[in-house]
Amino acid sequence: MSDIWAHTTLKLYRGVGSLIYPFTGPFLRARARKGKEDHERRGERYGYASWDRPEGPLVWLHAASVGESLAIMPLIKRMESFGISLVLTTGTVTSANVAQDRISERTIHQYVPMDMKRAVCRFLEHWQPDLAIFAESEIWPTTIQELAKRNVPQILVNARMSDRSNARWSKRPNLAQAIFSNLSQVLAQSQVDGDRFRALGAPRVSVVGNLKIDVGVPHADPKTLAALKAAIGNRPTWIAVSTHQGEEASVAQVHKMLAEHEPNILTILVPRHPDRSDEIAAELDTLGMGIARRSKGDAITADTGIYLGDTIGEMGLYLGLSDIAFMGKSLKSQGGQNPIEPVMTNTAILSGRYVQNFRDTYQALLESGGARLVRDESMLAGHVLHLLRNPKDLEVMHKAGRLTVDKMTGALERSFQSLDPYIMPLRVKAGLDRRRQRDAAALAMKPPEPTGTSSNENG
Numbered sequence: 479m480s481d482i483w484a485h486t487t488l489k490l491y492r493g494v495g496s497l498i499y500p501f502t503g504p505f506l507r508a509r510a511r512k513g514k515e516d517h518e519r520r521g522e523r524y525g526y527a528s529w530d531r532p533e534g535p536l537v538w539l540h541a542a543s544v545g546e547s548l549a550i551m552p553l554i555k556r557m558e559s560f561g562i563s564l565v566l567t568t569g570t571v572t573s574a575n576v577a578q579d580r581i582s583e584r585t586i587h588q589y590v591p592m593d594m595k596r597a598v599c600r601f602l603e604h605w606q607p608d609l610a611i612f613a614e615s616e617i618w619p620t621t622i623q624e625l626a627k628r629n630v631p632q633i634l635v636n637a638r639m640s641d642r643s644n645a646r647w648s649k650r651p652n653l654a655q656a657i658f659s660n661l662s663q664v665l666a667q668s669q670v671d672g673d674r675f676r677a678l679g680a681p682r683v684s685v686v687g688n689l690k691i692d693v694g695v696p697h698a699d700p701k702t703l704a705a706l707k708a709a710i711g712n713r714p715t716w717i718a719v720s721t722h723q724g725e726e727a728s729v730a731q732v733h734k735m736l737a738e739h740e741p742n743i744l745t746i747l748v749p750r751h752p753d754r755s756d757e758i759a760a761e762l763d764t765l766g767m768g769i770a771r772r773s774k775g776d777a778i779t780a781d782t783g784i785y786l787g788d789t790i791g792e793m794g795l796y797l798g799l800s801d802i803a804f805m806g807k808s809l810k811s812q813g814g815q816n817p818i819e820p821v822m823t824n825t826a827i828l829s830g831r832y833v834q835n836f837r838d839t840y841q842a843l844l845e846s847g848g849a850r851l852v853r854d855e856s857m858l859a860g861h862v863l864h865l866l867r868n869p870k871d872l873e874v875m876h877k878a879g880r881l882t883v884d885k886m887t888g889a890l891e892r893s894f895q896s897l898d899p900y901i902m903p904l905r906v907k908a909g910l911d912r913r914r915q916r917d918a919a920a921l922a923m924k925p926p927e928p929t930g931t932s933s934n935e936n937g
Contacts, residue, residue, distance in 0.1 A: 484652040492620055495594035502592065513753065515589075516571055522589040525600030529586050532563040534911045535904035538607035540590055542569045544790065545816070546613040547577045549636050549689040552890050553611070557901065558584045561908045565605055567591075572790045579791075593618040602628060609900050614638055622660050631662040631900050635893055636689040638667045639674040640813065641834045647678050655679035662900070665893050668838040684896050687889030688818070688839065695822045696794030703798045709778040710744060710799065714866045717746040717796060717825075720815040721806035726758050728809055728855050730765050733783060735859035740866065744778070748787035748796050750806060750815070755788030762786075797823040801872055802865050804858060805829040814840065817849060821883045826875035828852060828861050842886065848879025 506523060509515040515523070522528060537557060541547040547568055557564060558581075566581060567590035568574050578587050591597040598621050610625050610632045625632050639647075647654040658679040665686045666672035672685040716736075718729040726747060733745040749758055755773060762769050768783040770776035772792070778785055787796045797803065803820040805827060807813050814833030817840065821827060827849035833840045843849035852858040865872045894901075 481652055481656075484650075484656040487650075487653055488619055488623065488656060492595055492623075495592075495620060496596070499592075499594045499596055502594075513571060516574065519589055523592050523597065525591040525597035525602075525604070527601070527604040528588060531605055532586075534563055535608045535907050536563045536565060536605060537609045537611060537901075537904065538565050538567070538605060539611045539613070540567045540616055541573065541577070541613040542590075542616055544570070544573045544576050545690070546616075546636070547573045548693055550611075550613050551577075551580055552689070552692060553635065553893065553897075554581060554585060556894065558582050560901065560905045561912060562901070562904050565607070576791055591621075593620045595620055595624070598624045602630075608904055609633070611635055611897075615640070615643065617657065619657055622657055626660040632660060633663045633665065633897065633900065634661055634675075634680075635665045635897075636667060636889070637664050637675060638671045638835070639678075642813075644674045644678075651678070663896060665896055667889075670837065684892075686892035686896060687886060689889045689893060690816060690818050691883055691886050692888070692890040696797065696819050698792070698794035698798045703795055706778065706795070706799055713742050713744045714740045715744045715746065715800045716802040716804070716862050716866070717748065717800040718804045719748050719793070719797070719806060719820060720750040721747065722750055722811040723754070724810035725806050726761060727765075728858075729804070730762055730767055730784070731855045732804075732859045732862065733767070735856065736863060737783070739863055744782065745784045746787055746796055746799055747784050748793070752788040752790060755786060758788075759786060793819060794823065797825055800825065801876070802826050802828065802862055804862075805833075808832050809852075809854075809858075817843060817879075818883060821848060821879040824876045824880065826850075826865055826872055827879060828858060839886075842882050843879055846878040846882040848875055848882050850875075 506515050506520050510517040510520065519528060539550060539554060541550050554564060554566065564585040565588055566577055566585050567588050568577055569590050574587060574589065581587065591601040602624055607630055610630050612632070612634050614636050615638055622632060655678070658675065659681060661680050662682065664675045664680045664683045666675060666683055667688045669685050672683045676683050721729060726749065729745060729747055733743065736743045749755065752773070755771065759769055759771060762784060768781045769786055770778050770782040771786045771788055773788045797820055801824065803825040805815045805817050805820070807815050808830030812832040813835040814829060816836055817827045817829070821843070827843060829840065829849060829851055831851050831853065840849060844851070850861055852861060
């Protein structure tokens with residue numbers, strides 16, 4: 479009976495998708511006006527391809543946003559070296575821009591089709607992937623089912639399952655089984671994630687670690703970094719990273735508390751969603767803060783209290799400006815943000831208590847002394863002030879954090895070991911295809927055999 483219910487639910491999901499499919503145009507146009515969709519490439523969201531499919535084996539990789547795109551970039555680079563063609567899909571304009579700056583001509587970027595049957599089938603019929611690899615927590619029922627119908631292996635890499643998602647799926651175990659059982663392999667970030675995927679019906683799960691740890695230190699343009707450091711000078715500085723709605727006001731409150739003790743304090747504020755920057759700047763202006771915005775090219779002056787880092791792809795630059803970072807989505811919002819990049823730039827980690835989405839990483843950092851949790855704005859201000867005034871304690875946190883992260887590396891190699899049974903046949907096929915092409919080209923260039931009769935025949 480439960481299996482019938484799960485089948486009916488999935489059928490209803492597909493049916494609703496088919497019903498609303500003709501009416502998605504206004505929705506996508508509205509998103510395009512907000513900069514969330516590429517107006518010129520909206521057809522890709524309906525599964526229409528912007529490129530011809532290359533010959534030979536092809537792998538489809540999907541990463542929803544910037545973080546996921548960066549995490550799987552080493553996987554992409556490795557597979558590009560194998561001579562396998564790749565199509566990379568992303569779901570946002572910002573992730574598309576980041577991806578296209580890093581991929582080679584062997585990888586084609588497309589926007590991911592909407593999870594509606596007509597769009598997904600159109601996409602799959604054109605690209606005909608031999609293997610599908612999804613990053614982190616991208617679970618789209620229609621896409622998964624259509625790939626299963628075509629017997630395409632599906633692998634979830636750098637997989638994680640948040641508390642909220644796990645609770646939602648656990649309430650519908652038969653539905654979860656009907657979806658997750660189609661995954662050929664799940665490469666989980668942690669033991670908790672792995673256990674959750676197994677319980678939800680994934681048949682093969684391996685715990686390999688977090689790919690983001692193997693990405694390396696985030697890039698920062700040296701000249702820009704030097705110029706901003708010169709503008710800041712010797713001012714005490716701290717940074718609030720990936721803040722969510724409600725936390726910017728908390729950061730402003732902490733700034734005021736710190737200014738009572740360090741009048742020259744500079745706060746760098748980097749919101750998780752830069753498209754909220756106008757709203758954030760207006761809110762901070764009403765609080766009487768001296769605001770300078772990176773997106774507007776504003777200079778950091780002596781009157782600047784808060785520097786608003788409202789650009790995409792410059793996290794390495796912002797992290798290079800401070801030794802102390804508060805990680806957002808942890809004080810007013812829940813789930814936390816990944817502290818790996820700040821640790822890699824030798825930054826001490828402060829966070830609110832709600833970090834369940836990165837529980838294992840924070841637990842390791844807390845045990846080593848590389849991170850500290852705070853209850854509220856007052857406690858956050860106290861920790862920032864202490865670290866600003868106690869450089870030895872700050873250095874201890876830096877070293878502890880880096881040592882912890884160094885011990886957590888290796889996810890890339892472990893992931894490739896698990897992917898090898900799926901990729902090796904494609905490598906062999908690609909090699910055979912290249913050999914046939916070389917042989918055909920050599921044959922075409924070979925001089926024709928002489929055609930006349932021999933001298934004996936003429937005699």
